[in-house]
Amino acid sequence: MPTQTVCTGRGWCDHRDMAASRTDLGDFLRRCRAGLTPEAVGLDDGGPVKRRVRGLRREEVAQLAGVSVDYYTRLEQGRHxxxxxxxLEALARAFRLEPAARAHLSDLARPVRRKTAQPPAQRVRPAMQQLVASMSEHPALILGRRTDVLASNTLARELFTDWTRMPPxxxxxxxxxxLDPAAAELFLDWRTVAAEVVGTxxxxxxxxxxxxxxxxMVGELTIRSAEFSAWxxxxxxxxxxxxxxxxxHPAVGPMTLRYEALPLPGDADQVLxxxxxxPGSSSHDNLALLALLSGGTAAPRGGRVG
Incomplete structure (x- = not known):
């Protein structure tokens, strides 16, 4: 599978206090419970009797995880x-969680921390900047925290948009x-791509x-985009x-692009x-034409974001 898309219960709050932590964990458990059926986990669905809840019942999750119903209920209700x-491992097995979801479950159950100072601004190493800039046949960009665009080559800016023309x-x-209508016009599967960005x-x-x-940023996008808010x-x-x-692409036509996401050594939050x-596809020809048309300088598309 090229990607993993699974449920996570962390809503965003500016101050992660004890009440918020409990709410996040309970919300995660409820959503994972609602996403499974008795058949999926090898339980009897009770026959023709209509179930009163979507997904698994609390007692069914407790049975699968080997904990008491009262204990599991207290977890969902934020009382523990x-x-x-x-x-946590037993719950992950009960919910059939993928590795990313298991990690999120652990994050949600972490002891509450005091608010920490913001990390320093990210910088791409000069040698890596030069490497990305030197690539002329393949679009390349480095994303950092919050999907900040830290570096991009000419072809990536021609393919997507020229981030260098935007305020930092x-x-x-x-x-x-x-926020840029050109993005929705560019991606043929915009809803899928955009939903994955929210998941990131x-x-x-x-x-x-x-x-x-x-x-x-989440607050701004929630207000300005109904799709973002829903996802x-x-x-x-x-x-x-x-x-x-x-x-x-408006200049060269349709392309099917494959991508690889490579975390960079030394900074886990930087991804190339x-x-x-x-090879031999019409997409290959169109991308080569786009590189030729760019002439080594990125042409802005879609205007200034925001």
């Missing part, structure tokens, strides 16, 4: 927020995806619950690894994205 590693705080992939932000929020800038409240998380994106096409 520090389950042991053994309980607006150079963000997710922000462009939802959810994944980041789970690892960095004290990021004030993420909180600000954010859907509590899905998306792990970027590799995949396929279909675009319809490389795009390529199948």
């Amino acid at each position: 927020s520090s389950p042991s590693e053994a309980v 705080r607006e150079r963000n992939y997710a922000r462009w995806m939802f 932000l959810r994944l980041y929020a789970g690892r960095h619950p004290d990021d004030v800038r993420l909180n600000e 954010w409240n859907g509590h899905q998380v998306h792990e970027r690894t590799h995949g396929v994106k279909r675009v319809a 994205f490389l795009y390529h096409t199948d």
